[in-house]
Each structure stands twice: as structure tokens, then as C-alpha cells.
Amino acid sequence: MGSIQIQQLTKFFGDTQVLKGIDLDIKDGEFLILVGPSGCGKSTLMNSIAGLEDVSSGDILIDGVNVTDLSPKERDIAMVFQSYALYPTMSVSRNISFGLEMRKVPKAEIEKTVADVSQLLQIEHLLDRKPSALSGGQRQRVAMGRALARNPRVFLFDEPLSNLDAKLRVEMRTEIKKLHKRLGTTIVYVTHDQVEAMTLADRIAVMKDGQVQQFGTPYEIYNNPANRFVADFMGSPPMNFIECVVLDDKLVIESQGEKFELQVAHGEIVRQAGLETVILGIRPEMMTEPKPHVMGALVHSIPMQIDVIEPMGPDTIAFGQWNGVEVQARLSPEAGVEAQTKGSICLQVDTSKAVLFDTFSGVRLDA
């Protein structure tokens, strides 16, 4: 009970166009994440779905019904705000019940809902308090409780975790995912945090400059990015982008004064296109210390001089230079220690998942 279709949605603020024809088809019960850098239009898109913002053109359908001109109240949507937006003069329990009260739900039913929701979110002991007497994490829970109480067709989350400290953020992230699993209600969730996007989403819409760059599962977005922007935005540490000269159907990597030829999965595309250079996109985890069990035509061995070593705990990021650009490799902690003492490392480079982009446009070449 909560599919959303967004069709050719545009939005102008004065002369600036913040949404440039958005098309999204969100299935019932789906956890959709809108992700992108600040100013990409993701919050505007969310406010448009909520009905808090008028759209300039295009349609929004919920369960097949066009709601574009309906007020927020009539759309049966609940939203969790970044600032929580709890009513400061009301107790926690009234904060949760206010929406039901406004909808003239019978009193007994309201009481039961408040009890159920507060039990689900473990905030029963806070019901009589005012929001000002709550911690950040507790306010977050109350804000979610307010949304849950209404039992709407769609939940909207506007960067709900960005005001929490790192540890609490991870905890609440898991909790939101569990909650979604239990309730099965459609969720549209805005964030600029790509880790949140990867961990929570059924599908991700990556946005930039008012356009959806790619719409797909976290796996698709990570492993098969539509363009250089998506590849760069998703993943931490980020994907390496190395401009390479094309030699027949191979790419040339220059390191420590020597040249190495790199074979890629779709080399013939590059040859057919007749390009002089391409951008090789390769994730740090595909550049590791030698692992003898990984073999094949796409596995190469290329040395790298170590500039900086950053131990992360489970693995270590090594920074060096290839073709005059900075690259990052992901080593085991032991290999990291060894590389630091030696000042260089012979990397095993696996191009089986590497992707190719046009040097100038950033368009994906091998998709």
C-alpha cells in the first residue's frame, strides 16, 4: 500500500531549475534512498513528494492516484525531519499522538497506538517528558514514533541521522533497517552519506544537479556505475581514476619511471572507438598485495612507490602515484606495515571489475 510514481517532475525556484525532469518508479514496500551532494535537489524532491513544496510540472502518483495537487494532509505520508521538529511545548506522548488527534481518531485507539509505538521504539519511560529533556538519540526515536503512530502509506526520512554522533548513527541505522523489515512500509530516505545509502537501500537514486544520474540496487550502483560521477560518489575510499594512454586494446600505466601494459575486460571497445586516452576506474580493493590464489589474464603485477600509509584497522590504505595522479590501494594490515618499511610495494591489480570512462565527458565506455 504505497507505491510511488514520479513522472517528469520539474521545479523552479525563480530562474534556477532545481529538478530537471525526474522519473522514478518506487515499488510498494521498497526502501529507496535519494543520495547526492548538497544542492543536488534531493531534499526538494522529497518535499515535493510530501506536498510541502509545489512542483512546476510533472506528476506524483501514490498507489496510482495522482496526488500532485493534494495537500500534505491528504497524501497520507509521514516524515522524519533532520532537526526532528518535535513540538517543544508538548510531552513526548502528545508529540506522538498529535497527528492522530488532528485526524479525529478515537481516544482509546490513540492511547493504544501510543503504547504500541513507544514499546516498539523503547521510549515508554520518556512519555511524560518534554523534548528539551531528551538526548539527541531519544529525540530521534520520538520523531520516528510520531511518524510510525500514523501508520501512513509512505515514510519520508530527511537525513534523520546526520545530527547524531558516529556510534549512535550506526546503531540507529541498523534499527531503521530492522523497522523497515518488520513494517514493510515504503520508505524514501534522503542522505548525503554514501555508507547509509549502501547499507540501507533496496534501491538507490544517485542525484546531481537536479537529475537522477543512476537508479539501481546498491550492487549495481557500486559495481556498474553509469558515469564517473556515480563511481566517484559511491565508495569509501573512493574509486581511483587514472588517465591512461591506449595502446592497441591495452592501457599503459607508468610507475617509478617504468611502463606497464594493463589488459582490461572490454579492451576491444576502446580499440574500436579509436580513442587516444581513457579514464580507468578501479576500486582500491582491486589493488592489493599479491594474493597467489587470484590468477588470470586480468591480474597484473605493478609496483608503486608509497607516499602515505593510512591504517584503518581491518585494512590499510596505501597512497602512491601512477600516471601522475594519486591512487589508493587497499592492503592487509601486515602488507601495510611491510610496504611502509620498504617504501614501495608490488601491487596485484585485478581489472576484472575495472570500468572505463571517456576522458572528457566522464561517460561510461564499456557498459
Added chain:
Amino acid sequence: MKSLSTSQRHYKVLFITILVLFALVYLAPLYVMLTTSFKGIEEIRSGNILALPETLNVSAWTKAWSSACTGGDCYGLAPYFWNSIRIVLPAVFISTVIGALNGYVLSQWRFKGSNFLFGALLFGCFIPFQVILLPMAMLLAWLGLANTVPGLVLVHVIYGVAFTTLFFRNYYVGIPTELVRAARLDGAGFFAIFRHVFLPLSTPIIVVSVIWQFTQIWNDFLFGVVYSGPGTQPITVALNNLVNTTMGGKEYNVDMAAAVIAALPTLVVYLVAGKYFVRGLTAGAVKG
């Protein structure tokens, strides 16, 4: 507590002395008014102006309240006191309510031109009373409200709305817009949001608005003298008439008692709600 050095202590003594001196200067007239009002007329003529009254003589007070002459009539200030009440209470109430709604709209429900409208309203704070005397008199005559209590209420409401709007708008602008958005999604409409979310937050600024409007309107003389008729004069006008009406010698004790009676309500309002006044004026953003 930190202990003060000797020089700091000297400064402190100096500052307190200066403050006490200023306070005395400001309180001296009130002292003279009060002591004089309890003296008999003989005692005033012969005695020292700063001396305490020999006996507490309240006859000047009763005369000022119920039998002193204000022009032709000799009913004291009482009827005019009630005139003022009948003008002030509705005018304060209406201008505060309108100001609150205006401020709510101008801060939380902005529309095209709302900032211009707010600027125009602000301009109302700077229009001198004298400028509008004639046009307002014509308007009141045209409305059939000349020389009536509702007419005076209308004038004070119109003049006060500029100030009350300013107060409420600046107070509400510190309340995050997300509260309105959350309430809209919760299904609350324009007035429900005002009543359930904004009004409970507004106590300090309501107090500011009430005190401000009450003192302004109670103390007003110009509008009172221009737009009132014989039966609708406010107390400030009556006080002026009382002091200027002399039968025989000047009765300073009655004049003083009358002046204190005229000033008493504003004093009471300040004493009751004064601490909220400062708090409300300095209140910045409201944290959620």
C-alpha cells in the same frame, strides 16, 4: 565565588553609589507626590515639601476619585477611569491577537510580497500621531464612530498593530519552519498549528505585547483628547482637566492623588509582569 581585589571593590562601591543616587533622583518626584497627597492643604502651604505628612489624611484621595471637578462636572476621576478601562482592554486584546496572527503569517507562511508588507507595517511604527489626526477624524466621522469608545479602540488597534506585528514576527521568525511542516504532515491546518504549536510557545511575547500596548494606550493623551466626546474621555484627559480646573486655591494634594491614581494601573502591570517583559524582549531563537 571569586574574591575581588581591593581596587575592584572600590569600583563596585563607586558604581553602587552612583546607581543609588540616580535611583533617588528618579524616585524623589514619586515620594513628593505620595507624601503631598496625604497632607492637608494647610500643611502643604506651611510645611517643607520633603517632610512626611503629620497624619495620614486620605481626604484628597477620596476627593480625587469621586468629587473633584474636571471642567464642568464634579464626579472625580472615577467615571474616566472606567472609560480608560473600556478603551484599553479591548484595544490591547484585539491588537495583540491581530499582531500574533500577522507575525505568524509573516514569519512562517511567507508569500510573494510578504517582506514588503512587513516593511510597510513597520513604517507604521514611525508615523507621528499628529500626522494622522485629521484624516483619522474624518474616517471616524464617516464610520459614525466619532467621540465614541469603539472609535478610540479602533484608533489604538490600528496604531498598535504595527508594533505588535513587529514583536510577534521577530519572535516567531526564530521558530524553525520545520515545525510547521511537521504539523502540516500531521494533518493540522493554519489555525490548528497556530493554536497547538505556536500559541503555547508565545507567553513571553504576549506579555511584552500586552505591557507595551497597555502602557501606550493608557498613557495616551493626544488621541484621547481629540477623538473623545464629553462622556468618553479617558483618564489622562480628565487628569489634565482636573489639574486645570481651580476653584479658589490650588489643591496640590488632590492633584497629586489624581496623578497617582492615573498612573497606578501601568505600575501594577509592570510589577506583575515586568520580569517577563525583559525576558520576552531578549528572547532569541527557541530551541526545539
